Amino acid sequence: MKIETEKVSKKVNRRAVTFSSEEETLLGWLYFPSDIKPSRKLPAIVTANALSGIKEINLPQYAERFATAGFITLIFDYRYWGESSGEPRFHVAPGEFRTDIRAALTFLAKQPEVDPDRIGGWGISMGGQHMLFLATWEPRFKAIVATLTGISNPTKEAPLSPEAAKAKYDQMAMAAKTEREGRARAGIEILQAWCPKPQEGCLLPVEEAYNWYENARRTFAPAWENKMTSTSFQNLADDDPVFAIHLSKTPILIVHPDRDVVSVDNVLFYFKRAPEPKRLVVPGGLHTSTYVNGTHMEMAAFEAITWFNQYLSEDKSDKK
Secondary structure, three states, rough: OOOOOOOOOOOOOEEEEEEEEEEEEEEEEEEEOOOOOOOOEEEEHHHEEEOOOOOOOOOOHHHHHHHHHOEEEEEEOOOOOOOOOOOOOOOOHHHOOOOHHHHHHHHHHOOEEEEEEEEEEEOOOHHHHHHHHHHHOOOOOOOEEEEEOOOOOOOOOOOHHHHHHHHHHHHHHHHHHHHHHHHHOOOEEEEEEEOHHHOOOOEEEEHHHHHHHHHHHHHOOOOOOOOOOOOOHHHHHHHHOOHHHHOOOEEEEEOOOOOOOHHHHHHHHHHHHOOOOOEEEEEOOOOHHHHOOOOOHHHHHHHHHHHHHHOOOOOHHHOO
C-alpha cells in the first residue's frame, strides 16, 4: 500500500495517520523532514493540544518548526474531538486524553523512522498540564515542554510521598472510569463552549480565547465548533495534573507568558517543586500569543527545540 505524503514546506512533509487508544480510533498527522534518510532513526515529539482544540489549530505551526529542526512530530485529535472517534462529541475528559497521549507515544515509538529512546512530549495550554502530569508517570518521555500550563486551580497540598502519590494516581483513574460509566447512563447536554462575557451563558467566558477560536474557525479551521459538554468544566476543575511533579525524573521546560489568564504564581508554585533539570521562561504576552504565527510563537518554538536538542540528542541516548 502506498503511503501518501503531503508537502508542507521545502523542508517538511507530512502524512495522515490513524492509531488506536483503548476502543477509540484517533486521527492525526505525522510531520517529518523531507530529506529523511531510511538508514537513520530520528528523535521525535508527541504533541498535546489545548482545551477544545483540534489538530488544525495551535499544533501545525509548531510541528512544522520541530520537523524542520529534525524531529519527527505527531499531532492528533483527542477522542471526542475533531476527526477522532468517541461519544459524546465535544467532551473533555483529562484522564482519557492522557491515555490518548500515551497511545500516541506507543504509536510513534513503533514508526521505522523514529528512535524510541529519544521521544519528547510537548503540550500547549491544557496539553501542557497533561505533559507535566506525564513527566512523573510516563518514563518513555525523555524530555517535556509545557508551552503554557493551564494550571488555574492548583490544590497546593503538601508534597506527597511516592506511595501516597501512587494511591492518588489510582484514585484519579478510578474517578475517571466512574465518570465515564455515569455519563454513558445519564446522557450529557452539549452547550456553547466559549463566549466573551459571563452573562452570555457559556461554559468558559474568556474573551481572549473566544476571539482566538472564532478567528481560527473563520479563517483556517472551519471544522472547529464552539461546543462542549455540560460536565467538561467540572472534569477540568476536579483534575489535579501536577500533584506529583516533585517526583518527576524528566527534564521539564515551561514557557508561560507574564499576562496569561493563568497566574504565573500558580506556575511558579509547581515549578519550584519540580526537580532539576528544569527551566522556566516567562516572556511578555497573553495566553494566546504563543498560539499564532509571530514573535511569541517563534520564541516558544525556539525554546522547545533548544530543550529537545539538549535532552534528545544521540549522546544522551547512548548513555542510557
